[in-house]
Amino acid sequence: MNAQLSLFAYRIVILLLTPILLLALFIRSINHKAYRARLAERLGFLPNHFKKNGIVIHAASVGEVLALKPLVTELLALHPTKIITFTTFTPTGSAQVKQHFGDRVQHCYLPIDNPLSTHLFLNKLVPSSLIVMETELWPNLIAQAKNRKIKLQLINGRLSDNSMKSYRKLTWLITPCLKSFDDILCQSQDNQVNFLSLGADGDTTIVSGNLKYDIRLTDQTIAKQAELAGYLQNKRPIWLVASTHPGDEEIILNAFQQALEAQPDLLLILVPRHPERFNDIANLCQQTYQTVRRSEQSTVLAEHQIWLLDSLGELMAAFALADIVTMGGSFSHIGGHNPLEPAFYHKAIIVGPNMSNFKDVMQTMAKNQSIVQLTGDRDYAAQLANHLGYLLKDEERRISLGDNARKVVDENQGALATTLEKIDQYLK
Structure with missing residues (x-):
């Protein structure tokens, strides 16, 4: 034509x-x-x-x-x-x-x-x-x-x-x-x-x-890190799941339930991708877990199991709080979200099987042993729980993954x- x-x-x-x-x-x-x-x-x-x-x-x-x-x-x-x-x-x-x-x-x-x-x-x-x-x-x-x-x-x-x-x-x-x-x-x-x-x-x-x-840290992001850290009352292991889409939360909460059996003080910071889903996700979490919402501006107490980050513009700063990060959108056709931001913070990262939006990044990170990716179409919740348990117990492996991830960021700027x-x- x-x-x-x-x-x-x-x-x-x-x-x-x-x-x-x-x-x-x-x-x-x-x-x-x-x-x-x-x-x-x-x-x-x-x-x-x-x-x-x-x-x-x-x-x-x-x-x-x-x-x-x-x-x-x-x-x-x-x-x-x-x-x-x-x-x-x-x-x-x-x-x-x-x-x-x-x-x-x-x-x-x-x-x-x-x-x-x-x-x-x-x-x-x-x-x-x-x-x-x-x-x-x-x-x-x-x-x-x-x-x-x-x-x-x-x-x-x-x-x-x-x-x-x-x-x-x-x-x-x-x-x-x-x-x-x-x-x-x-x-x-x-x-x-x-x-x-x-x-x-x-x-x-x-x-x-x-x-x-x-990636560059702004003064605003650094200040936001300090603000978010101020809401955490107790030092405890933290798993942050970023940019979740419909279907992700069920997998995450199932894996979280299994992970709690071995690590009862684990805190899940959950960050949905779209604001219109905040209330639905809050209701889902509150059915089973002690949940506090960021919008409530409440302290995260020892009895709280999930901190729902129902806010905008705070994810980059929140990565600094985590021990392990999982990127949402990687369990379905969405194709995943950017793993380089938690990598910048030296974080151990676990992703689902579909990271097609970041094909080249994933190849580089896998080559440098700086990310864990789930495989096949098997039970993703069980796989997640297994990797979480392993990394929470093995601090040396967790730190190595995070350091390798930051190295990938530095070498490709x-x-x-x-x-x-x-x-x-x-x-x-």
């Missing part, structure tokens, strides 16, 4: 789907009211006070925002007069931007990718550069930016093998999109191969490394410098 015809067809479809997309946001807002707010931004109507002629940086949600924190912080230091508009799609991502950067950046939602909304968005901001994270390929936005001669960069590029199955069916739309970028910076060689196979330009598609290795250099070439 002709590229112009393909884009025209896509625009018509998105225009027709826009009311349905807005309805989907409204339905989601039933359990998460933040999705109902600022709907005008979803249609490209930005606040009147927003300034023009800066750069736009887009990260879909929380994980991407956290990975971009060091980069945006460096850009603000290097270019203090440059206007940066930091966009997200989700309210949780939005909250992270506001929490970490306040009024140092302009923040709004990236609009729905229909031609009218993206036209309004670009007209309001008139950016010199548009920088997107990982696999944020929005054909209409990118085509309009290209026509306006806005520099286009895709950073920390990631295209998993699973994603490739879908994208190969859409090459008529995706290939022109990829060819529009001035730079595509990939996390790894495997990702570079996937981008090139979809038609990305070989001269501008390079391996830069993974920004998620370039550098993507930040490369990415900054590529972005900076268009900001001078």
Whole structure:
């Protein structure tokens, strides 16, 4: 199909789907009211006070925002007069931007990718550069930016093998999109191969490394660590399970029940991924265990068995409290969440069998004996309980795993410098 015809067809479809997309946001807002707010931004109507002629940086949600924190912080230091508009799609991502950067950046939602909304968005901001994270390929936005001669960069590029199955069916739309970028910076060689196979330009598609290795502790995070530690009354072994999804909690609580038999004073810090699930998870935990919620701002007493972190923006700091960390989303099709943040803290890490979102990271960590991964489709709760019991008893092994994990982080940093250099070439 002709590229112009393909884009025209896509625009018509998105225009027709826009009311349905807005309805989907409204339905989601039933359990998460933040999705109902600022709907005008979803249609490209930005606040009147927003300034023009800066750069736009887009990260879909929380994980991407956290990975971009060091980069945006460096850009603000290097270019203090440059206007940066930091966009997200989700309210949780939005909250992270506001929490970490306040009024140092302009923040709004990236609009729905229909031609009218993206036209309004670009007209309001008139950016010199548009920088997107990982696999944020929005054909209409990118085509309009290209026509306006806005520099286009895709950073920390990631295209998993699973994603490739879908994208190969859409090459008529995706290939022109990829060819529009001035730079595509990939996390790894495997990702570079996937981008090139979809038609990305070989001269501008390079391996830069993974920004998620370039972790920096801010003063805010350090202060948050101290605040959270102040809620813990007794020194006791702690298992933190991060970013859980539906189905994860049942596995975790089953494993926790088994682990308590050998380690009765074990504290589980449970951190659900999505705020709209906080109350349901609290009810689930309270059916069996003495549970205290972070939102209650109560001290975690010796009799408390679970501390539910029903808060936003505290996970990175909470990792510092744990002896063992498990990443949620790794027991199902979700594909896991970033194990490098607990690795930064020298933590022993256990993950489920599916970490496909971090294929290259997992290969590196496994090679360096710095992570424990469950196998097959056997009883995950029993496997978890066995590994927990072993690591709680064997302090030397636990410390070795954690130290090896931090070594992986240290030895693979550098993507930040490369990415900054590529972005900076268009900001001078």
